[in-house]
Amino acid sequence: MLRGRTALVTGAGRGIGRAIACRLAGDGALVAVHYGTDEESAAETVRLVTDAGGEAFPVRAPLGAPDDVSTLYRRFDEGLARSGKTRGLDILVNNAGFNIRGGVADVTPEHFDRLMAVHAKAPLFLVQHGLPRLRDGGRIVNISSASTRVALPNSLAYTMAKAALEAFTRTLAKELGPRRITVNSVAPGFVKTGLNRHRWDTPEGEAAHATLSVFGRMGLTDDVADIVAFLASDDSRWITGQNIDASGGVGL
Numbered sequence: 001m002l003r004g005r006t007a008l009v010t011g012a013g014r015g016i017g018r019a020i021a022c023r024l025a026g027d028g029a030l031v032a033v034h035y036g037t038d039e040e041s042a043a044e045t046v047r048l049v050t051d052a053g054g055e056a057f058p059v060r061a062p063l064g065a066p067d068d069v070s071t072l073y074r075r076f077d078e079g080l081a082r083s084g085k086t087r088g089l090d091i092l093v094n095n096a097g098f099n100i101r102g103g104v105a106d107v108t109p110e111h112f113d114r115l116m117a118v119h120a121k122a123p124l125f126l127v128q129h130g131l132p133r134l135r136d137g138g139r140i141v142n143i144s145s146a147s148t149r150v151a152l153p154n155s156l157a158y159t160m161a162k163a164a165l166e167a168f169t170r171t172l173a174k175e176l177g178p179r180r181i182t183v184n185s186v187a188p189g190f191v192k193t194g195l196n197r198h199r200w201d202t203p204e205g206e207a208a209h210a211t212l213s214v215f216g217r218m219g220l221t222d223d224v225a226d227i228v229a230f231l232a233s234d235d236s237r238w239i240t241g242q243n244i245d246a247s248g249g250v251g252l
Contacts, residue, residue, distance in 0.1 A: 003028030011096030019221035025054030173241030189247025214249030
């Protein structure tokens with residue numbers, strides 16, 4: 001259980017981030033629901049948490065913008081104060097992300113910089129600025145992608161950014177080990193989210209992607225959230241520096 005702990009989940013307004021926020025709150029954590037611009041979706045996540053008896057508050061800070069990390073933590077601290085909680089952080093989930101599809105001939109410097117800013121740069125500085133708040137024995141979980149293992153040529157720059165995130169995970173785990181802070185990444189495959197809607201918006205498309213998993217279905221957001229909840233718990237205390245495949249066996 002996570003009662004008495006505080007979690008920050010980036011990109012928690014919808015999709016996998018929303019499922020993670022709801023699951024951590026269901027396990028007892030106070031959850032900061034970060035979002036970039038979609039206030040309505042973030043409010044819906046907070047409502048889902050509170051309706052189920054949990055605690056959550058929204059934090060707006062578009063990643064990739066100037067002063068994004070300092071803005072995020074200022075609003076995080078303000079949200080904690082409104083909740084009557086002491087300043088601090090136990091669980092950081094770097095989930096925020098997006099994709100700009102394209103192969104090697106399609107990638108532009110602007111697209112590459114945007115993808116790296118959100119998927120690699122933001123997690124680095126969220127950890128750096130968050131370490132004074134992160135309590136010993138805390139948890140950092142980075143959401144990567146199975147595209148780092150199974151080649152998707154049409155997501156080249158996205159894959160490069162996620163690969164950087166996985167390298168960050170391994171290196172950071174060694175540095176933070178003396179504080180008993182575990183650092184792991186989770187790599188989903190084809191999950192039924194808005195980001196992946198083009199893969200399952202027709203019965204034929206969903207069936208084609210379902211066959212890629214050994215279980216014969218596409219992933220659900222709860223499939224990923226349950227893994228993150230384990231990594232956020234005390235049960236995962238002896239696991240760090242790992243990338244957990246959450247693709248349902250894609251590519252086996």
